[in-house]
Amino acid sequence: MLYNSTENKNEVVSASQAIAQGISKDGGLFVPQELPEYSLETIKSLLPLGYKGIAKKVFSDFLADFSAEEIEDCVEKAYTSEKFGSDNPAPIAYKKYNGNDVNILELWHGPTCAFKDMALQILPHLLTKSLKKTNDGKDAVILVATSGDTGKAALEGFKDVEHTKIIVFYPVDGVSPMQKHQMNTQEGENVKVCAIEGNFDDAQTGVKKIFTTPEIAEKLGENNMMFSSANSINWGRLLPQIVYYIASYCELVNDGKIELGDKINVVVPTGNFGNILASYYAYCMGLPVNKFICASNSNNVLTDFINTGVYDKNRRFYTTISPSMDILVSSNLERLLYKLSGDNDEMTREWMTALKTEGKYEVTPEVKEKVKSAFYGGFCDDDKTKETIKKMFSEQGYLCDTHTAVALAVYDKYVSETGDKTPVVIASTASPYKFSKSVLDAVNDGRRLPDNEFDMVDLLNDITSADIPKPLSSLKDKKPRFSDVVKVEEMPDYVLRTLGVK
Numbered sequence: 288m289l290y291n292s293t294e295n296k297n298e299v300v301s302a303s304q305a306i307a308q309g310i311s312k313d314g315g316l317f318v319p320q321e322l323p324e325y326s327l328e329t330i331k332s333l334l335p336l337g338y339k340g341i342a343k344k345v346f347s348d349f350l351a352d353f354s355a356e357e358i359e360d361c362v363e364k365a366y367t368s369e370k371f372g373s374d375n376p377a378p379i380a381y382k383k384y385n386g387n388d389v390n391i392l393e394l395w396h397g398p399t400c401a402f403k404d405m406a407l408q409i410l411p412h413l414l415t416k417s418l419k420k421t422n423d424g425k426d427a428v429i430l431v432a433t434s435g436d437t438g439k440a441a442l443e444g445f446k447d448v449e450h451t452k453i454i455v456f457y458p459v460d461g462v463s464p465m466q467k468h469q470m471n472t473q474e475g476e477n478v479k480v481c482a483i484e485g486n487f488d489d490a491q492t493g494v495k496k497i498f499t500t501p502e503i504a505e506k507l508g509e510n511n512m513m514f515s516s517a518n519s520i521n522w523g524r525l526l527p528q529i530v531y532y533i534a535s536y537c538e539l540v541n542d543g544k545i546e547l548g549d550k551i552n553v554v555v556p557t558g559n560f561g562n563i564l565a566s567y568y569a570y571c572m573g574l575p576v577n578k579f580i581c582a583s584n585s586n587n588v589l590t591d592f593i594n595t596g597v598y599d600k601n602r603r604f605y606t607t608i609s610p611s612m613d614i615l616v617s618s619n620l621e622r623l624l625y626k627l628s629g630d631n632d633e634m635t636r637e638w639m640t641a642l643k644t645e646g647k648y649e650v651t652p653e654v655k656e657k658v659k660s661a662f663y664g665g666f667c668d669d670d671k672t673k674e675t676i677k678k679m680f681s682e683q684g685y686l687c688d689t690h691t692a693v694a695l696a697v698y699d700k701y702v703s704e705t706g707d708k709t710p711v712v713i714a715s716t717a718s719p720y721k722f723s724k725s726v727l728d729a730v731n732d733g734r735r736l737p738d739n740e741f742d743m744v745d746l747l748n749d750i751t752s753a754d755i756p757k758p759l760s761s762l763k764d765k766k767p768r769f770s771d772v773v774k775v776e777e778m779p780d781y782v783l784r785t786l787g788v789k
């Protein structure tokens with residue numbers, strides 16, 4: 288199987304090139320030229336395989352230039368029970384909400400307690416193998432600018448992975464105390480964390496500049512190193528997400544919740560459109576899905592797009608209590624548009640150019656129809672989010688985080704509007720303890736909150752008795768290893784010094 292760019296079909300690469308390169312030269316995103324087809328017979332054969340077995344099958348169908356041993360190695364290293372708490376990294380909690388069954392796919396049992404671990408635990412292994420095939424084994428240097436969560440997830444993923452080094456920059460006053468502590472206590476011989484004097488944009492601009500300075504790249508090359516990226520448009524981050532939708536379907540069949548062949552609905556709290564797109568790819572491969580419910584917070588650009596066919600990012604930006612969805616440009620939507628337009632690279636390029644120049648585009652009536660028939664878009668504000676956390680907790684004793692609550696609220700609206708009671712999988716993207724303050728606000732009945740985030744975790748635990756994930760509880764006693772702070776203009780020197788390059 289080969290891959291091509293969404294903005295130029297003539298740019299064709301292998302799977303390992305797509306992963307090593309990250310983004311195509313023309314700025315488009317890499318997509319598979321065709322998708323493997325999974326019949327019900329195929330799905331039936333997956334039922335007894337467990338998560339890792341299903342992952343190996345899916346990976347082998349997409350990564351044509353990887354050997355079975357290589358895939359085995361990646362999967363076995365990524366989804367260990369030490370890292371995910373059990374053999375099943377993505378268990379389903381069977382609950383009810385407002386009288387309806389909700390099957391909550393918990394994607395946050397990994398080392399940083401959010402769903403990005405599902406991809407970032409395996410990406411480093413896919414990437415090092417891809418680089419070996421395409422760049423004669425140079426060591427990969429990963430630079431990340433982060434506003435908090437991605438940095439930590441990338442650090443955990445790349446920690447002590449051979450032939451990689453990772454340096455994470457964060458804005459010194461731009462992350463929460465908990466996020467700062469999570470990053471500064473990071474373990475691993477190949478990791479480095481540094482604050483910069485500036486905001487997230489400054490950090491990102493600084494990283495981009497280092498990436499694109501030829502002299503720096505040259506110096507790295509002389510030392511058998513090269514820059515690479517772990518960002519969310521890399522195919523190596525999308526592919527692992529297809530696995531858990533297929534695995535969750537198998538789990539529902541195995542648990543007697545549905546029959547093989549029954550359709551399900553899928554609900555995803557959406558930001559960059561990667562997670563929900565993965566479920567759509569699973570459907571295109573043959574997974575029986577009826578409707579994709581795309582849940583947004585007050586940054587409801589996707590809700591409007593699904594309803595009108597017009598994508599318009601020229602609007603107010605809201606800072607919400609579901610911050611991982613505070614996004615106005617959902618990069619992975621480009622891949623959906625390419626697919627729904629019948630693999631039309633010219634049209635996709637026009638839309639993306641309009642987005643860059645005017646912040647806005649409108650798809651054709653045919654594409655709009657296709658979007659509307661497969662997707663339902665809805666959103667919910669912060670008050671409704673908290674109300675949902677409280678209702679779920681008081682009815683079921685089940686504590687969910689703010690992003691998952693957005694999904695539940697939008698699903699509830701969908702059912703009351705449509706009466707559609709197709710069995711549902713709701714993607715739960717973070718542990719409630721990752722957003723302790725907002726979750727406490729929802730359930731604490733007006734008590735005064737402590738100032739310190741660790742005390743909030745304890746208070747939330749007192750009130751709800753929900754288990755605190757080990758990676759968060761063990762953090763409290765860890766000593767910081769990193770305390771560097773540099774100016775933005777010092778970032779290039781800092782990188783070279785860290786790498787021991789002159």
Ligand SMILES: *Cc1c(COP(=O)(O)O)cnc(C)c1O
Nearest residue numbers: 557558559560561562611716717
């Ligand atoms: C990243 C993230 C999302 C959004 O996922 P996308 O794939 O960008 O749509 C939702 N919830 C949480 C907790 C996240 O970290």
